[in-house]
Amino acid sequence: MTEYKISVIRGDGIGPELTDATIKVLDAVQQEFGLKLKMIEAEAGDICCEKRGVPLPEDSVQKIKDSHACLKGPVGETAADVIVRLRLMFDLYANLRPLKAYPAVDVARPDIDMIFVRENTEDVYKGQEFTIGDDTTICLRVITRGNCERIARKAFETARRRNGKKKVTAIHKANVMRVTDGLFASVCREVAKQYPDIAFNELYVDAASMRLIKEPQDFDVLCTCNMFGDILSDEAAQLIGGLGMAPGANIGENFALFEPIHGSAPNRVGKQTANPLSMILAGKMMLDWLGEKYNDQKCLEAAAAIDEAVVKTLNARNTVPDLGGKTTTIGMAEAIAEALTVKVG
Numbered sequence: 001m002t003e004y005k006i007s008v009i010r011g012d013g014i015g016p017e018l019t020d021a022t023i024k025v026l027d028a029v030q031q032e033f034g035l036k037l038k039m040i041e042a043e044a045g046d047i048c049c050e051k052r053g054v055p056l057p058e059d060s061v062q063k064i065k066d067s068h069a070c071l072k073g074p075v076g077e078t079a080a081d082v083i084v085r086l087r088l089m090f091d092l093y094a095n096l097r098p099l100k101a102y103p104a105v106d107v108a109r110p111d112i113d114m115i116f117v118r119e120n121t122e123d124v125y126k127g128q129e130f131t132i133g134d135d136t137t138i139c140l141r142v143i144t145r146g147n148c149e150r151i152a153r154k155a156f157e158t159a160r161r162r163n164g165k166k167k168v169t170a171i172h173k174a175n176v177m178r179v180t181d182g183l184f185a186s187v188c189r190e191v192a193k194q195y196p197d198i199a200f201n202e203l204y205v206d207a208a209s210m211r212l213i214k215e216p217q218d219f220d221v222l223c224t225c226n227m228f229g230d231i232l233s234d235e236a237a238q239l240i241g242g243l244g245m246a247p248g249a250n251i252g253e254n255f256a257l258f259e260p261i262h263g264s265a266p267n268r269v270g271k272q273t274a275n276p277l278s279m280i281l282a283g284k285m286m287l288d289w290l291g292e293k294y295n296d297q298k299c300l301e302a303a304a305a306i307d308e309a310v311v312k313t314l315n316a317r318n319t320v321p322d323l324g325g326k327t328t329t330i331g332m333a334e335a336i337a338e339a340l341t342v343k344v345g
Contacts, residue, residue, distance in 0.1 A: 003036040004290055007064040009082070011073025012046045013264025014274040014329075019073045021276035021333035022283045025309075028337035029287070029302040040067060044082045045075040046264075055081040061089070068294075069286050070257040073279060076264040080127070083250075086257060087120050092250035093147060094154045095120040095226075096285070097233040097261055101240050102277075104314040105323060108239040113164060114219040116236070117155040118229025120250055122147055125226045143180040143225065148187035154251075155188075155223035156195040165220040167199040168192065171208045171228055184225055205232070212236050233261060244275025244322060247282035249289065256289050258282040272328035275320050277310060280336060309339035 010019045023039060030037055042060035049055040055078035064070050064086070075082045086092070095118040101107040128140040155168045170188035172181040185202060192200035203211065205228045212219070212232065216239050224232065237246040243262035250257040260278030268274050284306040291299030318335040319325030327335065 002294060002296065003038055004069070005038050005040055005067040006286070007042045007060075007067035007070045008039050009042050009044045009060075009070065009072040009075070011044075011264060012076035012078075013074060013266040014268050015045070015073025015075065015264055017269075017272060017274060017329050018260065018276050018279040019071075021329050022071065022279045024330065024333040025280050025306060025337050025340075026283055028340045029306060032305065032340050033298045033302045035298055035302060042070075044072075044078075046078050049078050049081075056085055064090075064257075069255070069290060071279075071283060071286060072257055072259040074260055074262055074264040076266065079263070083257075083259070084125060084127070087250055090250075090252050090255045090257070091121065092252040092255065092257060093119065093121050093150055094249075094251040095229060096158070096249040096251060097229070097246060098281075098285075099233065099236050099240050099246060102245065102314055103311060104317060104319075105241040105245065107241055108213075109217050111217045112239055114216065114222060114236065115158060115162070116222045116224060116229050116233040117151060117158055118224050118233065119147055119151040119226050121226075123226030125230075141177070141180050143183055145183060145187060148184050149191060152188045152191035152223055155221050156191060156198050159198045159221040160195070162220065165199070165218075166197065167201070167220040168195075169208070169219060169222050170200070170202045171205050171222055171224045171232065172202065173205050173228075175204060181225070188223060208232060209235060212239070237261065242275070242322065244278050244320075245281075246278050247280075247285055249282070249285045251289070256286070258286040258289075272330060273320055273322070274329050275322050276329050276333050280306065280310065280333065305340050306336070309336045312339040 010016045042063040044056045097116040100113040101110050122142045124139050124141050126142045130138045159168050172185045174181040174185040237243045246261045248261040284303045287299045287303035313335045317325050
């Protein structure tokens with residue numbers, strides 16, 4: 001039996017509470033499915049910076065390098081020094097953000113089921129900003145053919161595997177940013193020709209932001225550059241019950257990091273009211289990825305069981321106040337763990 005080493009960044013704000021909740025569910029699937037997940041804590045974030053002087057110490061980086069995957073809670077003001085650095089360091093070029101309507105949640109429509117496939121390593125998030133003189137600032141937007149090709153390919157492969165509409169929508173602003181977004185759009189069109197079984201269309205980012213509100217049920221896979229994907233996926237999360245319902249995966253060729261897509265919500269610290277599903281579902285995505293990468297059927301079954309247990313818990317209204325219930329963050333996790341009724345053998 002494979003023992004998977006999982007580096008864990010507990011994060012800031014509500015991060016430790018969400019991490020505890022997620023580990024509670026992962027402990028349950030280990031018991032039910034005979035999995036072995038060795039959790040290895042790696043310090044990073046605001047608290048770490050205050051204590052050790054740096055937000056991402058080298059020993060934490062080494063722990064992450066030595067692990068099969070990383071599970072990360074939300075980080076506060078040092079997020080750019082943690083998650084952006086890790087995305088670049090491990091070349092986690094694809095940010096996957098699935099957004100679907102779950103039962104017993106206040107959603108815009110019950111048939112929403114989309115996933116953002118966002119380029120994760122370039123664009124303005126490269127951080128190449130400069131000051132000229134006293135009153136002029138410049139930010140460089142980096143878009144390369146190679147990264148456009150692999151994120152477009154990831155989007156079409158994702159559409160092919162999903163039980164969705166088999167459609168990819170490329171989102172850009174090539175009518176204004178003719179060089180950078182022009183390259184992104186043209187590469188998406190080139191890659192689309194190699195996937196005749198997948199429908200393809202394009203939207204300007206402003207039109208996409210409107211259509212996400214007007215007709216979210218029409219979307220399947222949305223392929224975007226870095227900044228647009230960050231903004232639009234947060235917008236779309238509000239259609240399915242808020243950011244607490246939104247997990248994310250940062251995927252590279254040989255490594256992956258899983259996290260909620262939201263911030264650390266310092267105003268909620270210690271209240272045990274935060275929705276844990278964003279990170280629990282990120283843990284589910286981690287098991288899916290481990291199962292596919294290592295051909296481990298138990299991981300795939302465990303991931304499916306988490307999703308089923310989430311549905312059972314939502315239907316039973318055993319949820320935090322944000323979702324209409326009266327339980328706590330850890331209480332909701334305990335309910336999901338208890339709902340994992342599949343037994344080995």
